[in-house]
Amino acid sequence: MKLLLVPVVAASLALSGLALLRSAVPTEAVGAKVDYRFSTAPVNALGLKSLAELRGKPVLVDFWGTR
């Protein structure tokens, strides 16, 4: 029974996450050049304003949820 529940719960979580991700933000395809200027400095930004300032260093963007 537990084994059957795991994929169902995982699928529900994935779908709810997908719904939350839908927004007016443009989707970028792999291979596209990305840039973004933050309107409010991120927590711990230490003066950083845009992704362009990080050119020369890899950037890992982690989309997550507090709930």
Added chain:
Amino acid sequence: MPTAVKHQRELGDDLQVIFVECQGADRDTYEAFAWKMKWMGNAAMWTDERPFATTGSGLPETALIGVDGTLLMQGHPGMLGKKLTEAIEAEIEKSKKPPESAPGELKKAWTLFHKGEVAAAIAECEKVQHEQSEATKAEFESRTIARVQRLGRMIDEGHLFEAEKQLAALEKSVKANAELAAKVAEQSARLAEPDMAREREASKAVSALLDKLATEKPFDEGSVKKVNALAEKYKGTKSGERAARFVQLSKIKIGA
């Protein structure tokens, strides 16, 4: 703990992690959450502004941007697994070498630049006769000016302890280039102003304590008391405000 926090801790300045909260929590809530989970105390940044949308199938979702600003991969971090780790390592490797597209004549300039010898890298561009010399020199200058401008904003925000560390590296790297050295000197002069002394002391004390508490028990009563003492001691400084904010965050009931 999210894999991205581990990457940030292990790879330090070689990588920049940006966490983007996507479930509508406000800034106070997600910052308090991150403190409570002991995910702070490293270079990772936290925002709720999405630089771009994802095409994946839920949260969490990870995207890797390469050294040249290209989106290299995206998807569930668990699904990307080893591929993501290998891609990060490859990009870090790339970040320390001249770009593949750089002509042989300018490889030395790139090597100097990556070693932090900006003035020498620019001088090398001027010495080498190549059609890409000017563009390469402009790239070095613009990246360095961006660093100086960021340093200025760090000072504006009261992160003087962190700014001083950056300043030392910048001063050394641009010393032999009059134009860039003058820009760095402007920031150095700001830091040396007498009214910055208290702000500097506050920045050092608050940063050291918050960094220490981040991976211990940040919101325990004893920890919050210590931070509150600094908030009181350095009232009126930006770092004092930062300490007071931490105390306020500790009162937020996560999940309530």
